[in-house]
Amino acid sequence: MKILVCISHVPDTTSKINFSEGDTKFDTNGVQFVINPNDEFGLTRAMWFKEKQGATVDVVNVGGPETEPTLRKALAIGADSAIRVNTPATDGIQVAKQLAKVVQDGGYDLVIAGRESIDYNGGMVPGMLAGLIGANFINTCIGLEIEGNEATAVREIDGGKETLKASLPLVVGGQKGIVEESDLRIPNMRGIMQARKKPLNVVEPVETGTHTEAVKFEKPQPKGDIKMIDPENLDELVNLLHNEAKVI
Amino acid sequence: MSVLVYTESEEGKFKKTALEVASYAKGVADMLGTDVTAVAFNAGDTSDLGKYGVSKVLKINSDKLEKFNAEAYADAIKQAAEKEGSKIIVVSQSANAKYLAPLLAVNLEAGYASNVVNLPESTDPLQVKRTAFTNKAFNITKIATDVKIIGLSKNAFGLKENQTEISEEEFSPSLSEEDFSVNVVSVDKAANKVTIADAEIVVSGGRGLKGPENWGMLEELANTLGAATACSKPVSDMGWRPHSEHVGQTGKPVAANLYIAVGISGAIQHLAGVSASKTKVVINNDPEAPFFKAADYGIVGDAFEVVPKLTEKLKEFKANNA
Numbered sequence: 084m085k086i087l088v089c090i091s092h093v094p095d096t097t098s099k100i101n102f103s104e105g106d107t108k109f110d111t112n113g114v115q116f117v118i119n120p121n122d123e124f125g126l127t128r129a130m131w132f133k134e135k136q137g138a139t140v141d142v143v144n145v146g147g148p149e150t151e152p153t154l155r156k157a158l159a160i161g162a163d164s165a166i167r168v169n170t171p172a173t174d175g176i177q178v179a180k181q182l183a184k185v186v187q188d189g190g191y192d193l194v195i196a197g198r199e200s201i202d203y204n205g206g207m208v209p210g211m212l213a214g215l216i217g218a219n220f221i222n223t224c225i226g227l228e229i230e231g232n233e234a235t236a237v238r239e240i241d242g243g244k245e246t247l248k249a250s251l252p253l254v255v256g257g258q259k260g261i262v263e264e265s266d267l268r269i270p271n272m273r274g275i276m277q278a279r280k281k282p283l284n285v286v287e288p289v290e291t292g293t294h295t296e297a298v299k300f301e302k303p304q305p306k307g308d309i310k311m312i313d314p315e316n317l318d319e320l321v322n323l324l325h326n327e328a329k330v331i
Numbered sequence: 332m333s334v335l336v337y338t339e340s341e342e343g344k345f346k347k348t349a350l351e352v353a354s355y356a357k358g359v360a361d362m363l364g365t366d367v368t369a370v371a372f373n374a375g376d377t378s379d380l381g382k383y384g385v386s387k388v389l390k391i392n393s394d395k396l397e398k399f400n401a402e403a404y405a406d407a408i409k410q411a412a413e414k415e416g417s418k419i420i421v422v423s424q425s426a427n428a429k430y431l432a433p434l435l436a437v438n439l440e441a442g443y444a445s446n447v448v449n450l451p452e453s454t455d456p457l458q459v460k461r462t463a464f465t466n467k468a469f470n471i472t473k474i475a476t477d478v479k480i481i482g483l484s485k486n487a488f489g490l491k492e493n494q495t496e497i498s499e500e501e502f503s504p505s506l507s508e509e510d511f512s513v514n515v516v517s518v519d520k521a522a523n524k525v526t527i528a529d530a531e532i533v534v535s536g537g538r539g540l541k542g543p544e545n546w547g548m549l550e551e552l553a554n555t556l557g558a559a560t561a562c563s564k565p566v567s568d569m570g571w572r573p574h575s576e577h578v579g580q581t582g583k584p585v586a587a588n589l590y591i592a593v594g595i596s597g598a599i600q601h602l603a604g605v606s607a608s609k610t611k612v613v614i615n616n617d618p619e620a621p622f623f624k625a626a627d628y629g630i631v632g633d634a635f636e637v638v639p640k641l642t643e644k645l646k647e648f649k650a651n652n653a
Contacts, residue, residue: 260574317640
């Protein structure tokens with residue numbers, strides 16, 4: 084089985100978010116980049132398929148050279164090789180079309196991407212990729228087993244979960260639950276040394292065009308002051324929630 | 332040319348998010364001088380949609396579509412959009428709508444903006460405001476395609492009554508076998524439990540509650556308010572509560588009217604995930620907890636004393652205001 088894991092290069096979850104160039108660009112100054120958490124859960128599940136079922140695992144990112152340390156980290160975690168499509172990621176369809184080309188060229192059976200990246204939160208690349216290549220698609224995946232050509236997956240739904248069956252080729256939008264937090268792997272020294280020697284292939288982009296454009300960014304209004312309430316006077320809280328906030 | 336809206340129902344009854352996307356679609360239609368057509372799968376009485384501005388509903392009744400199926404639903408909505416000549420399609424951001432929207436976008440070669448929070452800033456070009464960086468910022472997105480899909484964040488627009496005369500039309504999309512190549516085997520959904528996705532009020536617990544055995548008082552508070560229960564990341568990582576209750580950046584987003592955080596210090600990842608909630612109450616014994624900087628109302632006190640007392644006060648309030 085050939086698996087491709089899509090890796091977004093995103094600001095660490097603790098990053099302060101600022102913008103530059105008249106609020107039109109994300110300011111990367113002083114920002115630490117990491118593997119998108121939703122992708123890292125999927126990558127870890129892919130490692131299980133590699134170790135238990137003999138799958139090969141490649142990772143891919145659409146982005147400039149600055150994303151290579153993130154791909155190297157994925158290699159250090161255990162992926163066999165990496166592909167970087169040499170173009171900045173601009174919108175969902177552009178990234179999905181670049182990935183579609185990689186999937187078709189590589190003949191992958193299973194593609195695991197995160198359900199969304201934690202930067203733009205578009206939540207659309209996995210589904211668009213599946214649509215473009217005519218593969219089956221399962222989103223918000225919190226459990227995945229493959230037997231031969233058949234996948235059994237658990238999908239998180241509002242208020243519960245459901246179990247689905249689909250045949251390969253399959254695209255999965257993964258998240259926490261596809262493996263547990265405690266299953267995530269911190270690359271060890273051996274992994275990091277090996278990662279330096281693994282192939283990281285840079286491929287040139289295909290012509291795609293875009294459908295949407297992020298025109299401008301805004302930061303939320305600072306919050307007003309908090310009202311503190313004496314724990315001995317909870318009637319006041321009930322009163323404020325009813326009369327001021329009007330939420331009960 | 333009407334604005335098309337995908338209205339979700341459960342057991343024949345429209346969900347609140349369906350009425351919210353209908354209200355929003357009516358707002359968009361008014362800006363464009365057109366009206367709203369809804370697509371509804373196996374829905375019963377559609378008069379509720381008329382109340383929120385829908386002029387026409389395409390009713391799709393099919394046993395094959397009884398269970399949600401993203402590809403089949405996306406194909407059906409595509410055919411409805413083409414039949415109506417709709418250039419704008421509005422969907423919610425429920426788990427199901429988020430699942431089908433990118434498939435629909437590819438089907439229609441449409442640009443798709445997710446997590447939209449406002450009526451369009453302009454209609455030509457169409458620009459919408461959406462959340463990004465897990466609520467740490469907003470982003471104005473231009474959709475440049477002929478057909479456009481807007482995913483409306485829950486609770487961002489609210490319900491706006493707009494009594495409209497509504498007509499019904501049976502619609503039978505032609506679906507192929509390929510539309511049904513992903514199949515649901517079983518569904519595991521707690522009956523009669525308020526879900527985080529649908530809840531108006533969410534009561535959430537953190538490590539400050541000291542152990543899973545102490546969740547009873549939180550559940551009682553939640554029951555009193557008709558609220559859903561949720562938890563912080565460490566609590567789900569330690570297995571005190573199921574993953575499905577984990578809210579925050581890597582968990583579920585919360586956009587409730589009222590979010591009550593008990594014993595949660597307020598890590599930046601947690602705050603990002605819940606910041607779309609309108610009113611936040613924090614109960615914590617540590618006055619230095621960062622959550623106090625992000626909340627509307629705060630109580631410094633022992634959760635084990637405050638929560639049961641608050642529940643009693645709320646029960647009294649409910650009894651007096653019933």
